[in-house]
Amino acid sequence: MIFRGKPLPDGSLVMAIVNRTPDSFFDRGRTFGLAAALDRVDEVVAQGAHIVDIGGVKAAPGEPVPLEEEARRVVEVVEAARDRHPDVVLSVDTYEPAVAEAACRAGADLVNDAWGAPHPETAQVAAAWGAGLVCTHAGGAAPRTRPHRVQYDDVVAHVVDTLTGLADAAVAAGVGQDSVLIDPGHDFGKNSRQSLAVTARTDALVATGWPVLMALSRKDFVGEVLDLPPDDRLEGTLAATAICAWQGARVFRCHDVVATQRVLAVVDAVAGRRGLAVGKRGLA
């Protein structure tokens, strides 16, 4: 994987969430202010995040955010983060081509088109800047909507077919073959069982050959297994993270960078994708 000339190492990787939003479901505005958002960027980079994903609009339904306002929110963070962390991959979480354009101009390397490509020209924006693109399955749901009695004959097949189509279209639009990620879009256009089914069949996504991004962090499909609110979904998120990493998913979009890194390190070590940090036991 390489995004705007920035190659990423082998092994499982963390994409840290930075919400420049007043109302996202977990952080609820904690990093809405520019200074707080930049502190968060510094923190997750120090913690070892390989990608920082900056968003200016919450995923759930709510007050519409004008394009100029969304662009202002993300561009301010991207510009300052680019300056402070020249080597970190900066991602912009948007489904709006104009916002992706503004963010790439400010230095973003990756466009996280998290709502199933409602505007196909977003791929052209990523291509024009040499940036990467995340292609996401949302089951045809309109952006910022909740699933309502969504049905699939075979949710895994639907996800695989949709994502291979979007990834091929991205490359046809000029995005680099090694700059495309696919994301099955947990909770997006899916009920919890459908998200669990996709989790169980991560291998089917990996088998497409495209690197797989998993956005699992503290989502409802974890919460509904446990009947717990977002604050209490870390362990469940990490369990799903381990399952997906074991099957070969590459990038994990998360709120909890340190915990996720530790889980991924153990999975990668078991899978033979990484060595020990220390190898003394029984070897003295």
Next chain:
Amino acid sequence: MVTAAFVPTPPLRVPEVAGGSAVRDDDLRRACRDAVATLGDADRLVVVGSAPQSRRYEGRWDPRPFGVPGPDVHALPYALGIGQWLTRDLGLPVSFLGLADDAVPEVGDGPYALLVCGDGSACRDEKAPGHLDPRAAGFDEQAEQALASGDPELLLALDPVLGDALMATGVRPWHVLAAAAERPRTAEVTYARAPYGVGYLVGTWR
């Protein structure tokens, strides 16, 4: 038609779909059970509900499209499947009529009981599937008043276009009820709430 009951169609009404949360809707469950029980004296049952096509359907409830393990069966659309699930103990011969537009499949001759499967708006609050729409509460109130009145004309006055905009699946099934009722009826609404932001209406016309 001899008697009718109307019920909502949330898949979470079915315990195998809802998992542990099924027990949290006790009032709704009781209201549906009591409404459906009034249909038991008929010789046959007609179930109407929204479907991909306006036609007769056969088969069984198949929860697999919602991600729930189930048998590989010739499946009913979910609204009709929930109607089947609710009436499974009545022991009546059943016809299932799906409604996708204003075309209504033939009900057939002779007296029958009618189970009307459909919901009010899905936009009642900010956590609702369709988020908050300021028109939703008034729409559901109009539906409730029409159902409580037993007056077919009031039911027919419900706007299916607005219903679609508000993700309400009940309008066309309720119009079938109005057409089948032929005259004002003794009517009762026994449940009218929106616990998940979707308007659920339960009751009977006799």
